[in-house]
Amino acid sequence: MLIQIDFASDLPIYRQLRDQIVIGLATGQLEAGEELPSVRRLAADLGINLHTVHKAYQQLRDEGFLVLDRRSGAVMAKNIPDQPEFQNWLSRQLEPLVAEAICRKMSTNDLQALVRTLDQSMRQLKKDGEMQNE
Amino acid sequence: MLIQIDFASDLPIYRQLRDQIVIGLATGQLEAGEELPSVRRLAADLGINLHTVHKAYQQLRDEGFLVLDRRSGAVMAKNIPDQPEFQNWLSRQLEPLVAEAICRKMSTNDLQALVRTLDQSMRQLKKDGEMQNE
DNA sequence: TATCTGTTATAATTGTTGTATAACAGATAG
DNA sequence: CTATCTGTTATACAACAATTATAACAGATA
The missing domain is CATH 1.10.287 (Helix Hairpins)
Structure with a gap:
């Protein structure tokens, strides 16, 4: 899946990343259970710092979209938990x-x-x- | 019109102010041509700095919602200009x-x-x- | 004259964003 | 066992945004 960062945007990089991954999931470019690149891999590909990717991954995890595992890396959640609010x-x-x-x-x-x-x-x-x- | 600032929000104060004024205009709590409090007055009422109010007013002016005049103060625009984008x-x-x-x-x-x-x-x-x- | 208006300038502070470097624990492939 | 990969944490630093504080200015007004 193609990810494009606009370094002139008013939106922070980690937010653009997070948004595009959610859009990717909604449009089927990403599937439940699919692996994402490691924080270092994606950071290198996009020319940004690994912490910036990590911050996006953390937010996606907090929102229930992503499962982070020390061994298997980052995997799109299979069951997105209900958020009653x-x-x-x-x-x-x-x-x-x-x-x-x-x-x-x-x-x-x-x-x-x-x-x-x-x-x-x-x-x-x-x-x-x-x-x-x- | 009542304005409520949430100092714990992730949204900046000037943004909350701007949003609530737009909502006020949409819901008729504010009318076209109506005067807004001066930057100093509103800042004092909300317990914030006059520059924060000024920033919100500036943005609303840039968006076409507000007319700022040195003499008459801040007045809601009577004709909101078209923004084709x-x-x-x-x-x-x-x-x-x-x-x-x-x-x-x-x-x-x-x-x-x-x-x-x-x-x-x-x-x-x-x-x-x-x-x-x- | 005193007081109000928006506006501008300057400075200090705080929080956010992003980068850089380094290290750690756990899993895995050679 | 070693090398390499994973997320994670820590620290430091630079750049920027947001907010406050203080002060001043020009113009309108009572």
């Missing part, structure tokens, strides 16, 4: 974005369509990937 | 959130419902506020 957390994240959309006179339909398009395109990519594995 | 920007903001929702097995319907609820409740609040002014 997730919908509330997501709601808080979305609130300022939806508010800004309203302020900028975006219609309810356009907003819904935008979310639907994102959601559907990711789910379709995942589906396609699973098709290929059969 | 807004939908693309919003899409990039939403991408990792939608991805995480998919990873956490949230259904398309639940995600749509969550966004719709946020959108509708804000629009309803704004409508109610406008009703009262007639």
Whole structure:
């Protein structure tokens, strides 16, 4: 899976890494149980420090997406644990974005369509990937 | 309008301020053309530094939400300028959130419902506020 | 004149981010 | 056994962002 770091972004590197891995999982570019490169390997490939990769891996582990094992390395979780607060957390994240959309006179339909398009395109990519594995 | 700062949040103070003002505008707690407290006044009320308020006001001005005038102070913009890149920007903001929702097995319907609820409740609040002014 | 407005400058502090170097414990391949 | 790989921890340092503090300025206003 291709990972691209934007060193001019306002988002920290470890956050870009974390986000892209989550997106990779949602789109089927990464599968449950799949091995990730070691912190040193990925750091070398991306030209960054191993601690930066480690920080991203730690966050993904704390979020339940990644299992870290001293022997086998980093493996995408097979069962992502339920986080009962997730919908509330997501709601808080979305609130300022939806508010800004309203302020900028975006219609309810356009907003819904935008979310639907994102959601559907990711789910379709995942589906396609699973098709290929059969 | 009530503003609450969480000093333990991972979000910077000026960002919380900015977000709450945008939410206030979307929900009708703030109206176009309404005056905001001066940087010193608001800073004193919230127990923070005037520069922190100034930074939030500056960002809101850069985003087109606020008009700053040396004499009249800070006034919510009457006409928020179009930002042609807004939908693309919003899409990039939403991408990792939608991805995480998919990873956490949230259904398309639940995600749509969550966004719709946020959108509708804000629009309803704004409508109610406008009703009262007639 | 005194007081209010946003704005600018400067400095100090604190926390975050990223890098560098080094080491450790455990697993594994030769 | 040795060499090499894994995540993990520790320490130090540099760069930057966020926040505070103090002070001053220009312009408007009561």
